[in-house]
Amino acid sequence: MGKPKVGFYWCASCGGCEEAVVDLAENILKVVDAVDIVMWPVALDFKRTDVEAMKDGEMAVAFVNGAIRTSEQLEMAELMRKKSQILIAFGSCAHSGGIPGLANLYDKESILRAVYDENLSVPTNEKARPQVETKVAEGTLTIPSLDDKVKSLDQTVEVDYYIPGCPPPVKLILEALTAILENKLPPKGTVLAPDVALCNECPRKDTKPEKLTVNEFKRPHQILMDTQKCLLAQGLLCLGPATRSGCDAACIGGNMPCTGCLGPTSRVRDYGAKALSAIASSLDAKEDAAIISLLDSVADPAGTFYRYSLPASFLFSRQHKGE
């Protein structure tokens, strides 16, 4: 029997997830020893037709990162699903929509208008918009079409496992690969990361007060941080209490508050709502006016609490008048 076949693909993403695979460093050699990589656009020269030529389910595992917004991404997600036995949503964007998912705050028309009509760096008099089909002398050129909304991978095809993170921590990737190779995978649908909050593994856990009382949320550049003390206790908006652990508190180690890329634990359905709940209850105010003025320091709640998960939220997308 040959080595199991593994494929990677990227959709609406930044390439950081691909970088995370490369970050396996010398461990990547062990991976290459154990498996045959049959698709990996960032590093290897395989084409879509190579995947199409495979039998259904021929790939043992497919890792797909990025959210789904274009017709090309949807086709590739469906193709990877069809040709693989296990499909893994890799990284925050595939898991829950990620940063591209914040586009669901707007409708397609206003995004196209902002980018192609009103953007100061493009010639605004032309108002040229990308067209799915363009006729030129040599024939018709086509590009993928843009969907109305950004979707997570599991909103388009069935997903077997999730590896969260922006990008996924190397430790989690290695653990997942080991579980796959040793055939020790948990039940389908599991997020392959510890199922406890980040505070649990935070090196500053002991300095978190019993009762948090925040008087003002500050941004990291506004204060001189105590490098040992709980960031929430210093008034920084850290989402550790609501976020899954598994990253060894890497951001906290760099004096940056957690932004929630690993998503919620399995008992939480809507990450943003739960994170909002945790942060709001730590405010030190009881009167309406005091609470409102204190909340001025949370300038962008949607961008803060749904930074990586707007498409996976209950609300999914803002309503748009006239649609």
Add this chain to the structure above:
Amino acid sequence: MSNEQGTKTGNSFEPKIVAFFCNWCTYTAADLAGVSRFVYEPNVRVVRIMCSGRLDPQFVLKAFREGADGVLIGGCHPGDCHYQEGNYKALRRFYLLKKLLKQMGIEDKRFRLEWISASEGDKVQKVINEMVEQVRNLGPLRLETIPKPHHTPSQQPAVAAGK
């Protein structure tokens, strides 16, 4: 409750309002409104919770997702919480959630919090009638449909970590 937003009957739109009332004050007040024969609009579905502080913001968003056109929270007056602090927590979450809902394009009047003590049956009537009227004027809440196949990550049993 069906997934549909409130129905249109004839020319007028009838909104659906989900109300979360705390056991100790507002739910008792709603009971009082009932025995006192205070008539109020039938558009409200009341859910009893032990304390307004038990209201997870997820409940509010889920209600909107499942077809509510408005969500009302009722709790004890400040200082009167059966659990000392619960209503203050509810108030903080309410204001932050309101800010988030605004960004999501959900109108201010669709989400309301009122302190109603056990003796204020008339206030239950007044608040519900007011809110139903306001949401009726706003029309149905239209959320984008979540695309299928929607497969949520499976829930694992709670673990006592570090023990």
